[in-house]
Amino acid sequence: MTHSIPQLPEEIAKALAFQAKACRDLASPFAAAVCEALAQSLDENSAFGRRISSWGARAKADALALRAAGALHFLARSGKAPALAAAYPPNAFDAAALAREIERAIDEHDVFLAGFLDRPPQTNEAGRSSVILGGALIVAAATGLPLETLEIGASAGLNLNFDRYAYDLRVGAFGAPAAELRLACDWRGAAPSLETALRIVSRAGCDIDPLDPSDAEHRARLLAYVWPDQMERLARMEQALVLAAARRERVERADAGDWLATRLSAPPAGSLARFVYHTVVWQYLPPETKRNAMATLEAAGAAATPETPLARLQMEADGDTRSAALTLTLWPGGESFALGRADFHGRWIEWSGAGPHRAT
Template sequence: MALRLSDPLDHLAATFRRFAERECRGSSPLYEALALTTADDAELRSIAGAAPAGQPVPNLFFAAVHYLLLAGPGDRLAEFYPSLTPSPRPPDEAFPSFRAFCFDRRPAIESLLRTGRVQTNEVGRCAYLYPTFALVAEWSRRPLVIIELGASAGLNLMWDQYRYEYEGDASCGPSDATVVIRSAFRGDRRPRLPERAPAVVGRVGVDLVPIDVRDEDQTSWLRALVWPEHRERAALLASALALAQRTPPRVVRGDALACLPDLLREARRDAAVCVTHTHTLNQMTEGRRAALTAVLSEASRDLPLYRLSAEWLTGIHPLVELTSWAGANVTTRRLAFSDPHGRWIEWLGDRTAARPFE
């Protein structure tokens, strides 16, 4: 008989355990330990339950605590956070301090849970965007227009301004770039990695609550979303923010489904239009996901359209897919599995893959 979880707090217990075992293990010992102990603590889960529906609760809950610690690291709990001390205490000893901090700062945490969103602007994911956008440019023989859904601060819209170093393989992108993304390929297959990025003639993002790259409080929230052990991710975020602050990318405030038709109509018809989203669909209902597909299918009648998605709805690892339309024909290709933060890529496609519908 299947286990039925009737109480919302019971659902949260399962959610925290899944987060610990599926996402944190091997990546964040601190969050793994805290998630497992929070799963067994109904009072703590009652605080986490202030998060709105549709948000990944463990990510949001731990980000709220991290945000408060970054703003005032004097609490004893900071001693366990590698982001706040060079010599953190053992993660398996953190829970008593964590629990005490959460109850001491409960009103502030619940306020952040109600108003904040998990909108991690993971620049490392550009490691698989680069070869995928290059593939679209090769197939279409056109410059690119990029429309990103759930763009946060829009840092991944600037993917062509970054340098890429793939361990044991090629380096590409501007040699003088101030943002350098390092990744590695697993397995035997490799994509084409042109030395220069394809031409981009338009770029825009859409987000319910865009992050202003020049607002210190908003960028501090982005920093809090980075897990405490991930110092390289934090440094990469800081360098991308510094670049974006010179010329902030355009990110439209609004609902993706409401804004997308207008953004598609604005796109240049002589370009290949790439609608991209990474780790976004988990915050959408099934109905909204279907509506998004319908919007794209309708728009594909009038312009060369591609959909680049990197999502982790099922399976062991996130999956990178590329969908293209030609009249009534639709092709979706599984291009790669990846680390959630882009640290490694297992390319599935053939380096000499034919253009769609050839």
């Protein structure tokens, strides 16, 4: 049976339309079609539809469209909805069949789909490690120091390992040739020098709802947030999860503001640069968490010295659905640099050439 409601609330319709455009801009027409099918299929006869249609003004900020699409992808991958899976890649794309099977899935798996919306999306995209690598090289070059790396919104910790991957960056290669995961990223513009010595002395991350790469259900949830027609990303995620599961580091369950306050209140262990980074995370943080994190960074920055500098790398959305803005702030001094822009999934980076330079 086909259901419909006269009109979705404006904020919900806009959130779905925005995400559909973003998916198309990032070469995922199938994910865009899922968002559009949801806009046509949702009704108040299902708990899934009622929850989505009543989400309110935070629909876009809470990435509601990605939550809903992730729920359907998880279900399609689970083996519990074979007809839905048949409408998903790698099978041929048929928009009408997809819309029909989404309606069927909502009818038959309503409780599961509604419950899946409880948790925010986890987009622990290993491809973003190319951005983190570039920022770390810039900080290492400017300070001449080893780095203590601190990631907020670290999810399953895949990008804690950014220096352990191998890279093909068009401007050159980086990392051990025998690394088990090799990332390709088109570095354009005034790219950071790959000759810079990069030494990571410690690494840690936090997340309000961390995922464990060694847990099968957690791995399935993380893979569900990868857009179904981006098979290369799915393969990369699976390999990064295997590597992360074999490492000893695990992401701490903590509020980002509280975690930074604890981490940055302790004195640095010798001469090193503290390197705080986050990728497509800031938009999801509650306002109070953002205020606390900023207050902590500013206080720690005020205490930073040339021997114990503090850096913050941001890869965050700024309204352009095609790419993210890259910003680096370095203390002492607190000067911010617009480093360039990057594809949200790490396919390319356009480096501006801006950045700090080492004092001579």
